[in-house]
Amino acid sequence: MKIMVMGTGFVGLTHAAVCSEYGHIVYAYDIDSSKINGFSTGNPDKIEKYVNEPGLSDIVRDSNNRSLYFTTDFKTACDGVDAVFLCLPTPPNLDGSTDLSFYDKAVNDLAKELNHRKNKKRIVVINKSTVPIGTARHLLRIFKKHNVDNIGVASNPEFLAEGNAVDQSRHPDRVVVGCDTEEDFKILRRIYSQFVDHVRIKYIESTPETAEAIKYMANTLLLNYISFWNGVGARIGEVFDNVLIGDLRIGVTSDNRISTWGSYVSNGAGGSCFGKDVRSLRYQMSQRGVDTTFLKAAYDVNEYQKKYLVDRAINELDFMFNNKRIAVLGLAFKKRTNDMRDASSIELIETLLGKGVEEIRAFDPLANEEAAKCFNPHKNHLFSRINYFTSIEEAVSGTDALFISSDCEEFRGISGVINRIVKPPYLIIDGRRMIPDCDTLVEKGFSYVAVGSKSLKGKNK
Ligand SMILES: NC(=O)c1ccc[n+]([C@@H]2O[C@H](COP(=O)([O-])OP(=O)(O)OC[C@H]3O[C@@H](n4cnc5c(N)ncnc54)[C@H](O)[C@@H]3O)[C@@H](O)[C@H]2O)c1
Incomplete structure (x- = not known):
């Protein structure tokens, strides 16, 4: 089948890559030409600059020019297509409602293009993004308004978790498909033929609204x-x-x-x-x-969890953050990704800077570059107090305290490093309970505050 994927972010790129593995011809389209140019090269560095997922750049490199095509040419992507997956952003508005402007724009463009198609075979447009309940029906109305013939709108929400996206797309727990007609269900069954009647993967068919609500x-x-x-x-x-x-x-x-x-x-x-x-x-x-x-x-x-440990350090251990140097280990929202969206480190670093911290010495194995974009000093001049380092040792060196803010494996059991690089009195704030032998550090005079247990004040020597 010829499949078009609109939007090549975390969801779209992964879906496009895995769909090409199923044997479909996939056209991945994005309005961001720098992304599309990067993906087209097949060069892992240029792919991972935008989407850093284990194993993803290998599939992109292997399928490029065979069954996976990247394009910014909308006409080429739409031409002769059987199904269009919408993998577009659905950010929040200030009041919490979903901003559907990316959707409305993309679907209006799509409707205009499909209206002129010569071949009037059935096409299904499929929402993979997380969209409010009722959005599939709203999109169908847009297509009807543009008099697009023989079109269905389905909901097929994505459940992948970043850091494990490829594996979960290849072996999902379930595939949820919401359609209005048997004709559309049949097209979806052809796309996902390897999952229909699978012994372990549940293939669930329902209404579009139910599929949206499941997500x-x-x-x-x-x-x-x-x-x-x-x-x-x-x-x-x-x-x-x-x-x-x-x-x-x-x-x-x-x-x-x-x-x-x-x-x-x-x-x-x-x-x-x-x-x-x-x-x-x-x-x-x-x-x-x-x-x-x-x-x-x-x-x-x-x-509350994102910043309350700072208050605990102040209230329970009398630690004053003013004019201190603090190492922050872990910037992305979790291990194995460079995604900074809504990362706990954002609230944390803003809180620390608000307390008068002189320097944040930050380290993340994958996300330093994305973090530097997120903490742009032009947005907030205090962000100029953040410096980025390429190792735990460098980040921790010369600091008064460290904060473990994500679950990267590199941070597990780093008491040896701490012991070697800094001297007590020194405060360790552990947002992920990564230091099982914290008692030995406390014996040496280090203080320790962790989520889920009482604070430990360093023993005076
Ligand atoms: N990231 C996840 O882990 C995850 C998991 C499940 C579901 N989702 C949902 O999937 C959706 C997409 O998430 P994401 O993380 O991939 O977003 P993303 O921001 O990483 O990617 C969206 C892409 O869409 C592109 N785009 C915007 N308008 C376009 C248009 N008119 N035509 C073509 N491309 C366009 C953007 O340039 C961007 O590359 C969201 O609704 C999200 O909630 C995300």
Whole structure:
């Protein structure tokens, strides 16, 4: 089949690459010509500059010029197409509702182009982005307004998690498809033929609205679960004596009704989706008169987690951030990605600079470059106090405290490095509980504050 993918971000590029592996001819189209030029080269550095996902640049390189074509030429991409996947941004408006302007623009362009097509075979336009419930029907109305014949609009939400996108696209837990007609279901079944009747992967067919709702319900439920561990589990470990958060987690999740995923306490979950989707669902439901206290709580707990450790260091260990040098390890929203969208490090660094920190010495194995764009001194002059380093050692050197802000493997068990590079009194703030042998550091005079346990003041020598 000839498939067009509109939008080559994290979702679109991954989907285009994996679809080409299924044996389809894929035209990946984006309005951002620098991305398209980079992807067309097949050069891993030029691909990973935009989307850094394990294994993705290999597929792009291997399929380029065979079954995967990158283009900014809309006509070529649309010509003779069987299906169009929309993988476009759906950012939040200030009130939490979803900004559908990228969608409206893209679909109007598409409608005009498809209206002139000679071959009037059935085409399905498929939403892969996370869009408000009812968007597929809204798009169908746009196509009807432009008198586009023989077209269907389907919903096929994406569930991939960044850092593992290729693997999850090749082996998803489920494929959810919402269509209005059997004809459209058939086209989707041809696209995903290897997943239909799969022994392990659930292939779920329903209405477009149900498919849209499944995505929101899944994401908000996941954030609720994360926030429950952070807002209840972590607090229990922090305020009661002798409650060990690791054992608490094992004890609770040993019940096979309770998931281990999401049970790790942290300085908040970031990424482009959770916060935005919870706010959007809240908006959609409150517009229909539903009380959304539950969704608000999940969101608020998550935001609180991103910076509350700074206050704990002040209140529990009398640490003053004014004029201090602080190392921040981990800038992207999680390990194995360079994606800075809604990363916990953003709230954290803004909070630290607001407390008068003199220098932030930052390190992330993949995201330094993206972080430098995000913390642009032209947006906020205080960002000029951030310097970026290419190793943990360099970032930590000469600092008064360090903050572990993401779960990169490199940060696990770094007590040896700390011991070697800095001397007590020194404060370690651990947003990911990465230092299991923190007691030995405390014995040496280092102070330690971590999510999920009581603060430990360094022993005086
Ligand atoms: N990133 C994730 O982990 C993830 C997971 C599941 C679902 N989603 C959802 O998928 C959607 C896309 O997310 P993303 O992270 O890939 O976004 P992204 O911002 O990385 O990519 C979007 C791309 O669309 C392009 N674009 C904008 N307007 C266009 C147009 N008119 N024609 C062609 N291209 C256009 C942009 O240039 C950009 O490259 C969002 O709704 C998001 O919520 C994201």
